[in-house]
Amino acid sequence: MTVSTADEGTRSSGGRLLITLLLPIVLLNVIAFIAPVANLVAMSFREATATGSMKEGVDLATWSSLVADTYYWSMLWRTVWIGALITLITLVLSYPLALFVSRAERAKALLIVLCISPLLISAVVRTYGWMVILGDQGFLQALLRSFNVTPPRLINSQLGVVIGMTEILMPYMILSLLSGFGKLDTTLEQAAETLGAGPLTVFRRIVLPLSMPGVLLGCLLCFVLAVSSFITPKMLGGGRVALLATEIYDQAIVTLNWPVAACLSVLILVVFGTALLFYGQLSKIVE
Amino acid sequence: MYLEVESLEKRYGHFAPSVSDLSFSLGQGELLGLLGPSGCGKTTTLRMISGLVQATSGKIKVGGQDVTGLPTYRRNMGVMFQSYALFPHMTIAENVAFGLQMRKARHADIAKRVESALAMVHLSGVAERKPRELSGGQQQRVALARALVIEPDILLLDEPLSNLDAKLRDNMRGEIRDIQQRLRMTTVFVTHDQTEAMAICDRIIVMNRGKLEQIGTPHDIYENPATPMVAEFVGRINRLEGQWRNDGAVAVGDSLIRAKDDGGTGRVLIMIRPHRIDLSASDAKSAVSPEENAINGTIRHVTYVGDTFQYEVATTGGLLHVEKATSSATDPFQPGDTVTLRWKTRDTLTFSTEVAG
């Protein structure tokens, strides 16, 4: 009896300690995350007049006009598929690199630093770099022309956005993949080989499934970053690539229609939520 | 001969070769142990046979066919790894089925063979579990089943028992031997544990620094070691240094010792296993036969380890270790007791330490 009472006592004081320890982060989250998001949701239920001024009161007008406009649906679809395409290309380009780095015997730390060193430079600067490389007078166009190839428009187009975003997201993908390659053990690959699996089969049946946690994490991260980034699409898209994030920028900063910007932001949150759900389900499968 | 290894060599860069000038052959159904200290090249040899390591030079033939140039996945060898290397993302059944799938076996056939392979290692109930849900011993059986189900030409076992606790190790050892005998599976077994090798191998190769020291039956290796290294590696042994005399005896300090080999010249290393030496109180007078050595000494130190007493005895020839089985009938000797040590001349191994000539 006495023992159990003592136990109760420690447990409840432990609970109080837990609450005390958690309080700062909970408060921070409420102030820095939940409050702004709540504000955003509230804003989406207001309406702006044609000249940009916001009306008082709460209504569904902005939402209903948005839902009825096929333009936004096609923009949502384009945002999702370009995000997915960028994620896929980033994955395909990063995977061999990450695999090589994770297996490097010498200078592994140096290789990792090299892979993530682009993060030391802001995405804006790197995007300007791509404008120089891909531009009409850029290095790549000149190179292609010297081979008598008439290159497609590499900048101010969807292609430019995909190229720029891919490079910008690669360090994130490589880091995620490296963290996920922990489960890979070369002995497993050798075991598969002794059982008669050729290099391709070893990759398909052993390496790929075991690296799936890293692949999924990297894809989630890159997809979210691709969908939410607006600087690179604006700078390399030349106004031809209208995505949710650039539209939010235009609505909030150029046309001043904050309610529409808020609705679109909520829409992006929904996209992220869906991506997170997919991630959760897929991780359960690969586990 | 079923497996033939000829002048095998492996070099990494400009370092001394990991394995050099290794040749041996192995009959169908034979179990060969590769024994040696860590770094002696035994695992590298195994990996060269499996193809996971490419030989620098030399040949490996299986059933008369040269496989040296074949990649691992074309060699049809069952390998069991020290860490078992079970695929963590597959069930036990999928692990065992993997090799059969690679061989494009029919679906129904695979199921049947997986089932019987698991039955063979007494693991029928765990087919749908994942490796991490199994104990070490169970994982090991799965690894064995996975290596055997493909009906390999040769089974290669890389320190298979080293991750198990002592009791389980003895059981598994017996089981591996049973299955190997039943399937008449030509097997190479790498270990650093001489008891393990002695217990189940038909023949043993002792390796040291990349070279073959001796190949022979466990009895040969133990009773007639070819080199002092082999003698020391396969069990505890006393070593004394002496000088050959013209009459065929060896002078060690003030004592004369007769050996199995009668005669030689120059300096010589004498080796005697501690449990082959008999101890008696020095006042007990008895005749010394020509097949026996007898010298007097004083007990310096006694260690009790349950089944034996381990004595350190100072003799005129030097310090000798002696092991006696414990018995409730006789009292053990105490430090300071003077004793007589006797052993058979045929238990006295000699190794000339000077190059002849």
Place this chain on the structure above:
Amino acid sequence: MQNFTRRKVLALGAVGVAMPWVTRASAQERKITVAAYSDIFEDIYKRTVIEPFMKANPGIRVDYMGMPTSAQNLGMLRAQKAAPQIDVCIMDVVVAKAGGDEGIYKPVTAEQLPVMKQLVPAALIEGVPGPAVTFDTIVMMYALSKFPTPPTSWKELWNKQHAGRIAIDAPPNLLGVGLTLIANKLAGGGDYRQSIDKGIQLLGEMAPLVQTWDPKPNPYAAVANGVVDLGIGYNARAQTISKQNADRMAVAMPEEGSIAQINTINLVNGSKQPEAALQFMSYALSAEAQATFTEALYYVPTNKGAAISEEARKKTAATPERMARMIDVDWIEVAKFRDKITEQWRRNVISRS
């Protein structure tokens, strides 16, 4: 008890220390903040208007807050609605109208601001809280190396020689909105309030020649740096940048006329220093300030009395011939269908490039 006393003493002490500072500050220096465009505008406005004002009124300190766009300027005040930190905003008339409708700016009258009587009639716009402080026009910028003779017509934008070498800021940017109205006039589209279909169709024919619909960092730099050969922009900035890059870029004011862009000066509702703010606005609209600012940055003044040199006048739209050719636009009306214009561009213009 003791505790209470000590606290009281401390509080009294704090008041005692603070008081002299408070009174001195309010008696000797009033502080107001003006929010307007950043970059060149900021540099020149500070030099030509704010500093002379402070010299003339030593009791008032004017802080300048540079904002990249008018919309961001309003956005800042929306966030500060309860306690605004800004007193005066200079911004595009469309944004000023939206802010006025939201009650963010307080309408000013000629009684409060007598200088308004000196302004041209077009500077006093119905429904906008403050009067116009600058006029500007939409112009073409061109690369000198590609044009042996200066372009004289907007039709240059349809010249196939410039394929892939044109930069246009598409709507919702107001430059693109303005170009729509110009194109509508070129195409004979009639009253823009009725229909802009012909203008959109004409722009669609230009679309394949356009390199970017969102030149970065801005259309002036794109032409000056040789990224494109032809672009559209606002006169004041274009003139200033072409002066800095005299060997590379020049400005053309097409003969078909152009569209005015209007910046108004507005008093923030809830300003803590409304008198000082009005005093500053009065100076900003004065003939003197308007003239010096125009001399430096080539905006058209709104004060009738502003005396401008002939050289500066040539670089603005303020010459009588040019004024006569201006296309009349009611920006407040246009703002109402800005979304529709943007949508039309996306469907029928940008999609064709």
